[in-house]
Amino acid sequence: SVATLHFAGIDRLGRPFVVLEWIEGEPITTWCDARQLGLRDRAALLAQACDAVQHAHLRGIVHCDLKPANILVTERDGTPLVKVIDFGLTRSRDGSAAMLGNPVLGTPGYMAPEQMEAAEDIDARSDIWALGVTLYRLLTDRFPYEPAGDWGWHPKSFEKPPRPPSAFNPDCDARLDAIVAKCIEIPLHRRYQSAAEL
Numbered sequence: 001s002v003a004t005l006h007f008a009g010i011d012r013l014g015r016p017f018v019v020l021e022w023i024e025g026e027p028i029t030t031w032c033d034a035r036q037l038g039l040r041d042r043a044a045l046l047a048q049a050c051d052a053v054q055h056a057h058l059r060g061i062v063h064c065d066l067k068p069a070n071i072l073v074t075e076r077d078g079t080p081l082v083k084v085i086d087f088g089l090t091r092s093r094d095g096s097a098a099m100l101g102n103p104v105l106g107t108p109g110y111m112a113p114e115q116m117e118a119a120e121d122i123d124a125r126s127d128i129w130a131l132g133v134t135l136y137r138l139l140t141d142r143f144p145y146e147p148a149g150d151w152g153w154h155p156k157s158f159e160k161p162p163r164p165p166s167a168f169n170p171d172c173d174a175r176l177d178a179i180v181a182k183c184i185e186i187p188l189h190r191r192y193q194s195a196a197e198l
Helices: 028-034 039-060 124-140 154-161 173-181
Strands: 003-012 016-020 071-076 080-083
Touching: 028 039, 028 071, 028 124, 039 080, 039 124, 124 173
Parallel strands: none
Antiparallel strands: 003 016, 071 080
16 A cells, blocks of 8 residues: 555666556545545554555555555545655655655644654654544544644644544544544554554
C-alpha cells in the first residue's frame, strides 16, 4: 500500500527527484463520502493506510505529511486498495532530515503539535497524530481542532480536548471515540506508539 518508487536521482541543477507509480485514485475521505461507506469500511481503509505507514516506519522513514490527499484509494479487481504517496517531507529514524524536503513542514490541520514547534522528538508518533486526524475526518467530516493560518493549530486550541466523534456522528461509539482520542493525545507517550498498534 505504498506507492512504488521507480527511480530516484539528482538532476543537473543538483535538485533531488523521484519517479513514482502513477495512481488513479481519490483521497480517502473523498472515496468514502462518494460511496457513502459505513464506519466499518472506512476503518478498514484506514487500517490499510496504517499497514503502509508501519512499513515505512520499520524502514526508518517518518512521513511527516499524512493527510487524505496523500492516502489515495484505487481499485484492484473491484476491491478498494489504499496507496500512501508523497514521502517528500520525511525524517529518518534518527530524526535527521531524509532525502527530500524540510522535516519541519507539513499541512495545517494535520501536523502534530511537536512538528509545529520544530521539536527534536518528531518520530512515528507524529504520523499517528495525522492518522488520528484523518480518522476523525472520516468519521465526522470535521477537524478535531480547527486549523489556524499557515502554521497548523492555534496554541489555544489545545487548552481543552476536542469533542469526540460521537458528538457529531451518532453511529460512532465509545470505542471509536477512544481510538481517536489516543491518536491525538498531546503528550507523545500517551499516543499509540506505532501504526501497527493503531
